[in-house]
Amino acid sequence: MPEAIERSAHTTPRWIVRMVVVTALVGVAGGVAGIAVFLALHLIQVVAFGFPFHTTLEAADEPAALRRFLTVLAAGVLAGVAWWALRRWGRPVVSVPAAVGGARMPALVTLANAGIQILAVGLGASIGKEVAPRELGAWLSQLVTVRAGLTKRETKILVACGAAAGLAAVYDVPLGGALFAVEVLLGEISFATALPAFATSAIAAFVARLVVPVETLYDVPHVTMSPSLVVWSVLAGPVLGFAGIGFVRLTTVLQRHQPRGWRILLVMPFVFALVGLVAVFVPQVMGNGRATGLAAMNAQLTDPAVLGLAPVLFMLVLAVAKTATTAGTIGAGAAGGTLTPSIAIGAAAGAFLGGAWLFVWPGSGLAAFAFIGAAAVLATTMRAPFTALVLVVEFTGQGPTILIPALLAVSGAVAVGYVLGRRRLAGVA
Numbered sequence: 001m002p003e004a005i006e007r008s009a010h011t012t013p014r015w016i017v018r019m020v021v022v023t024a025l026v027g028v029a030g031g032v033a034g035i036a037v038f039l040a041l042h043l044i045q046v047v048a049f050g051f052p053f054h055t056t057l058e059a060a061d062e063p064a065a066l067r068r069f070l071t072v073l074a075a076g077v078l079a080g081v082a083w084w085a086l087r088r089w090g091r092p093v094v095s096v097p098a099a100v101g102g103a104r105m106p107a108l109v110t111l112a113n114a115g116i117q118i119l120a121v122g123l124g125a126s127i128g129k130e131v132a133p134r135e136l137g138a139w140l141s142q143l144v145t146v147r148a149g150l151t152k153r154e155t156k157i158l159v160a161c162g163a164a165a166g167l168a169a170v171y172d173v174p175l176g177g178a179l180f181a182v183e184v185l186l187g188e189i190s191f192a193t194a195l196p197a198f199a200t201s202a203i204a205a206f207v208a209r210l211v212v213p214v215e216t217l218y219d220v221p222h223v224t225m226s227p228s229l230v231v232w233s234v235l236a237g238p239v240l241g242f243a244g245i246g247f248v249r250l251t252t253v254l255q256r257h258q259p260r261g262w263r264i265l266l267v268m269p270f271v272f273a274l275v276g277l278v279a280v281f282v283p284q285v286m287g288n289g290r291a292t293g294l295a296a297m298n299a300q301l302t303d304p305a306v307l308g309l310a311p312v313l314f315m316l317v318l319a320v321a322k323t324a325t326t327a328g329t330i331g332a333g334a335a336g337g338t339l340t341p342s343i344a345i346g347a348a349a350g351a352f353l354g355g356a357w358l359f360v361w362p363g364s365g366l367a368a369f370a371f372i373g374a375a376a377v378l379a380t381t382m383r384a385p386f387t388a389l390v391l392v393v394e395f396t397g398q399g400p401t402i403l404i405p406a407l408l409a410v411s412g413a414v415a416v417g418y419v420l421g422r423r424r425l426a427g428v429a
Helices: 002-009 013-049 065-089 095-098 107-122 132-144 153-169 174-185 191-208 228-254 261-281 290-297 310-331 339-358 366-382 385-397 402-427
Strands: none
Touching: 013 065, 013 132, 013 153, 013 191, 065 107, 065 261, 065 290, 065 339, 095 153, 095 174, 095 402, 107 132, 132 153, 132 385, 174 191, 174 385, 228 339, 228 366, 228 402, 261 310, 261 402, 290 310, 290 339, 290 366, 290 385, 310 339, 339 366, 339 385, 366 385, 366 402
């Protein structure tokens, strides 16, 4: 009987108006989170590198090798001290999944943790920035929903939508943000989850555009499908799946062994110094992975007989270097995301495998292989094929001409991840 009364109450116009208002406010909150991250990141890059404020330049674009090394080292020292102090005297950080589950996010700790992530990425740390806007979006959404008189399920849905809206805002990926909410955070694609997810991500992206420039994250040449690319996608998909699973397991193991207490004050600067040394020779490893992805997707190679193995081997170097530096950064105690690093690793791995394939069957450019590699690896690491593919499409602005081989590769990659995941669970059982 009480459930029937609640359902009846929830059909009243007052409830509908309240849900519309709260959903709109959550979308605005996501947009504010995206704007805050954008402004903070660019301010750090202006101070550290002297770049113009409204520019696409980032740490990896710094031409001076010594400065690249010193800024990454500075990131290790500053972030190490900041995270040590936060974890020593602050309340425990509440993750976005925990917040979606109902845990309250402490204000100062959430703001500080997000700020340290942006500081580290802005100075060149090899880790994604996308966790910060998700945390801020979830925290602001909790502030919006706490007094709205919503049910537990409604609050859960809107907090997840707020976190995803932060992602949509900072990267201008409204559809990818909406899918992230329903496929990753909620694990439920239904009318009740899709409607607020679409609305909040759209509002957040619109609000963010008032400050954040509208631009494609990866400016790549137009890619098209070819018979060679289709066959390669079928063969390479499982290989890319293995790469994605390997990256996930490596970062998971290192995250479990992160330094505790005062040890982070020693380990983080040391590991970041090693990352800085790598950046002296391979600057593309710096930052959230955009530089690595751009290098892979813009590599010019259609006939390997002309340019030889050098461009292909460089793609392998990029994939290994980005994997090592991101995993090392996480193992050193840093908090941050692996979404954009996964895209970078996948793009470089796809370009390497595709470059090798061109010796067998020429006819496609590396950009197509890199695009498909990025989608396949991200689908595996996120365990969310729909979200991953849409995100890569929105990040690159590519059209439907590449979807057939991309879907084939993603299918093979996700299948490998599924089989390996089931075997691992069987081994544990």
